[in-house]
Amino acid sequence: MAAHVREPSFLELYTPKLVTVLRERYGLADFKADAVAGLTVAIVALPLSMAIAIASGLSPDRGLTTAIVGGLLVSALSGSRFQIGGPAGAFIVLVAATVQQHGVDGLILATMLSGVILLVAGATGLGTFIKYIPYPVTVGFTAGIAVIILASQIRELLGLTLPAPEPGPLIAKLGALADALPTVSGPAVLIAGLSVGIIVAVRRYRPHWPGLLIAVAAGSLLAWALGSPVETIGTRFGGIPHSLPAPQLPEMSPQKILAVLPTAFAFALLGGIESLLSAVVADSMTGRRHRSNSELVGQGVANVASAMFGGFCVTGTIARTATNVRAGARGPISGMLHAVFLFLFMALAAPLASYVPLAALAAVLAVVAWNMVEKNEIVTLLRASRGDAAVLFATFLLVVFRDLTEGILIGFAMGALLFLHRMAKAVEVVNVGAIAEDDAPDATENGGSRYDAAMASDPDVVVYRISGAFFFGAAASVAAALDRIGEHPKAYVIDLSGVPLLDSTAAVSIEGFVRKARRREAAVVLSGAQPAIRRLLFAHGVRPPQVTFRSKLPEAVAAAHAALAVRPDEAA
The missing domain is CATH 3.30.750.24 (STAS domain)
Known part of the structure; x- marks a missing residue:
C-alpha cells in the first residue's frame, strides 16, 4: 500500500527560511561562517551594484541602496536559505528604457508596483507556475541580455565622446558608437584592459580572491598614476552619499500608475524568473529545497521597500548567491550581513568611490556579460533538436532587437507549442x-x-x-x-x-x-x-x-x- 504523503501546511509554505534556520539551534560557529560569507559577497556586490546602476542610467548610490535595502529584506524573508538579493544585470536594459520614458520617479513607482504584483503572485501560489518557463527561453534570454549589456558598455570601455545621448536600439547604438570611434581615449582603454585582465587572471589562478574589487582598485590607482582626464564616479556623479535617504512614497496618480503598469509587470515577471532560477541554483549546490511562493513574497516586500528608499528593481542574483554558497554560508544571516557590510562602506568609505573610473566598472560589467552567456548550454540545445534551437534563437533575437518581455512571452509560447507537438506525436x-x-x-x-x-x-x-x-x-x-x-x-x-x-x-x-x-x-x-x-x-x-x-x-x-x-x- 502506498504511503500517504502529507501536504505542507500554509505556514510551512510561507515561513521564511530565516525562521527555519534559527529553529535549528543556530550558534556562534554558524554566525562566524555567515559573517565571512557575507563579507565575501559584499566585496563582489560593491562594484557590481554601482556598475549596474550606472549602466541603467542612474547614479551609483541607487545601486548601493538597492543592494542594501533589497539585499537585507530578501535574505530575511526569502524562501531560500542562501539567496542574495540586489540589482541584477538582466534589468539594465529595462530599467534604462523606463528611466528614459518615465523618469526616475516613474522607475521607482514601477518598482513598487512590481513588488505588489510579486506579493500577490506569491500569496496566491502563482510562484509554482514560473518554473514552467522552458529552458531554451531562459538560455536565449540570458544570452540576449548579455549582448545588450556588453553593447551598452562600449562607450565607457573606449572612453568615447558622443555628441548626443546614446540611442537605445542596438543597431542605432552601434552606428553612433562607430561614428564616435575617432574620440577613443587611450587611458580609458588601458584601464579597461587592465581591469579585464586582472579579473580573468584572478579567476583562473586565485579564484577565492575578490577579483572584481581588485580590478576596480587597480583601475583607480592607474587612473591616479596617469593623471589623465578619464571619467570617474566623482566627475560624473559627484560621488556617493554617506547614508541612505529617508524613506518616502513615490508620487502616485491614476494616470501615472496606468502608464508604468506594463513596466511593473515586466519587472515582476523578470524578477520572479531570475529569483526562482537563483534559488534553484542554490538548491542544486546544497541539496536543500526552497519555497517558491515564500520567495516571491520576500521579493515583493524587498521591491516595495527598495522603492521607498529610492532604489530600483531587486531580485535574487545567481552569481552572488553561488558565491555565498561557495563561501560557506549557513543560512540567510550571511545575506543580511552582506547588506550591513555594504552600508558600512557607504557610511565610512564613500569618498573613495569618487576616484573609481567608469572604464573599470564597465570592464566589470563586460566580464559579467561574457559569463552570463551559457555557452555549453547553447551548444547542447543546438545539438538537441531543431525545435529547441528555434526557441533559443527566437528568444535571443527578440530580446536583442525588439523587447525583453516580448522575447520571454513569444519564446514561452513557442516552447509550449513545441511541447504540445511532441506530446501529440507521442x-x-x-x-x-x-x-x-x-x-x-x-x-x-x-x-x-x-x-x-x-x-x-x-x-x-x-x-x-x-x-x-x-x-x-x-x-x-x-x-x-x-x-x-x-x-x-x-x-x-x-x-x-x-x-x-x-x-x-x-x-x-x-x-x-x-x-x-x-x-x-x-x-x-x-x-x-x-x-x-x-x-x-x-x-x-x-x-x-x-x-x-x-x-x-x-x-x-x-x-x-x-x-x-x-x-x-x-x-x-
Whole structure:
C-alpha cells in the first residue's frame, strides 16, 4: 500500500527560511561562517551594484541602496536559505528604457508596483507556475541580455565622446558608437584592459580572491598614476552619499500608475524568473529545497521597500548567491550581513568611490556579460533538436532587437507549442493483438463465460490500446486512427491503461466514436481508465449502457464476448 504523503501546511509554505534556520539551534560557529560569507559577497556586490546602476542610467548610490535595502529584506524573508538579493544585470536594459520614458520617479513607482504584483503572485501560489518557463527561453534570454549589456558598455570601455545621448536600439547604438570611434581615449582603454585582465587572471589562478574589487582598485590607482582626464564616479556623479535617504512614497496618480503598469509587470515577471532560477541554483549546490511562493513574497516586500528608499528593481542574483554558497554560508544571516557590510562602506568609505573610473566598472560589467552567456548550454540545445534551437534563437533575437518581455512571452509560447507537438506525436493507437491466456480471468463479471484462446483470435472483437497523454493536440489523430479501422467488428475494446491524462477534447472524441459504434450496433468496452479519467468520460456522456468499463484488458475482452452472446440478432 502506498504511503500517504502529507501536504505542507500554509505556514510551512510561507515561513521564511530565516525562521527555519534559527529553529535549528543556530550558534556562534554558524554566525562566524555567515559573517565571512557575507563579507565575501559584499566585496563582489560593491562594484557590481554601482556598475549596474550606472549602466541603467542612474547614479551609483541607487545601486548601493538597492543592494542594501533589497539585499537585507530578501535574505530575511526569502524562501531560500542562501539567496542574495540586489540589482541584477538582466534589468539594465529595462530599467534604462523606463528611466528614459518615465523618469526616475516613474522607475521607482514601477518598482513598487512590481513588488505588489510579486506579493500577490506569491500569496496566491502563482510562484509554482514560473518554473514552467522552458529552458531554451531562459538560455536565449540570458544570452540576449548579455549582448545588450556588453553593447551598452562600449562607450565607457573606449572612453568615447558622443555628441548626443546614446540611442537605445542596438543597431542605432552601434552606428553612433562607430561614428564616435575617432574620440577613443587611450587611458580609458588601458584601464579597461587592465581591469579585464586582472579579473580573468584572478579567476583562473586565485579564484577565492575578490577579483572584481581588485580590478576596480587597480583601475583607480592607474587612473591616479596617469593623471589623465578619464571619467570617474566623482566627475560624473559627484560621488556617493554617506547614508541612505529617508524613506518616502513615490508620487502616485491614476494616470501615472496606468502608464508604468506594463513596466511593473515586466519587472515582476523578470524578477520572479531570475529569483526562482537563483534559488534553484542554490538548491542544486546544497541539496536543500526552497519555497517558491515564500520567495516571491520576500521579493515583493524587498521591491516595495527598495522603492521607498529610492532604489530600483531587486531580485535574487545567481552569481552572488553561488558565491555565498561557495563561501560557506549557513543560512540567510550571511545575506543580511552582506547588506550591513555594504552600508558600512557607504557610511565610512564613500569618498573613495569618487576616484573609481567608469572604464573599470564597465570592464566589470563586460566580464559579467561574457559569463552570463551559457555557452555549453547553447551548444547542447543546438545539438538537441531543431525545435529547441528555434526557441533559443527566437528568444535571443527578440530580446536583442525588439523587447525583453516580448522575447520571454513569444519564446514561452513557442516552447509550449513545441511541447504540445511532441506530446501529440507521442500518443499511439495500436492493435493489441492476442491476449495471453495466462493473463485471462477465470470468468467474466457477468459469470459463466470463461476466457479461452478462441476469444483472443475472434475477428468480431477488435482490441486497441491508446498510450500517452490523450489531449486536444492528439485528439484528431487518435479519432482518425480509430475511424480507419478497416473491418467492422461487432465489439470494440479500447485499452486506456496507458493514458495518464485525458482532457475534454479527448473525451468528446471518444464519445463520438462510441456514438458511431452504437449506430452499427457494435459494443464498446473501455479498460484500464483511471478514476479521474472515468469521471471526465462520464461527464461527457461516455457511460453505461452505451459503454462498459473494466479494470483490466482481459476482463474487458471477456466482457465484449459476453455482450456478443446476448445480442438480439444472435438470440434470434
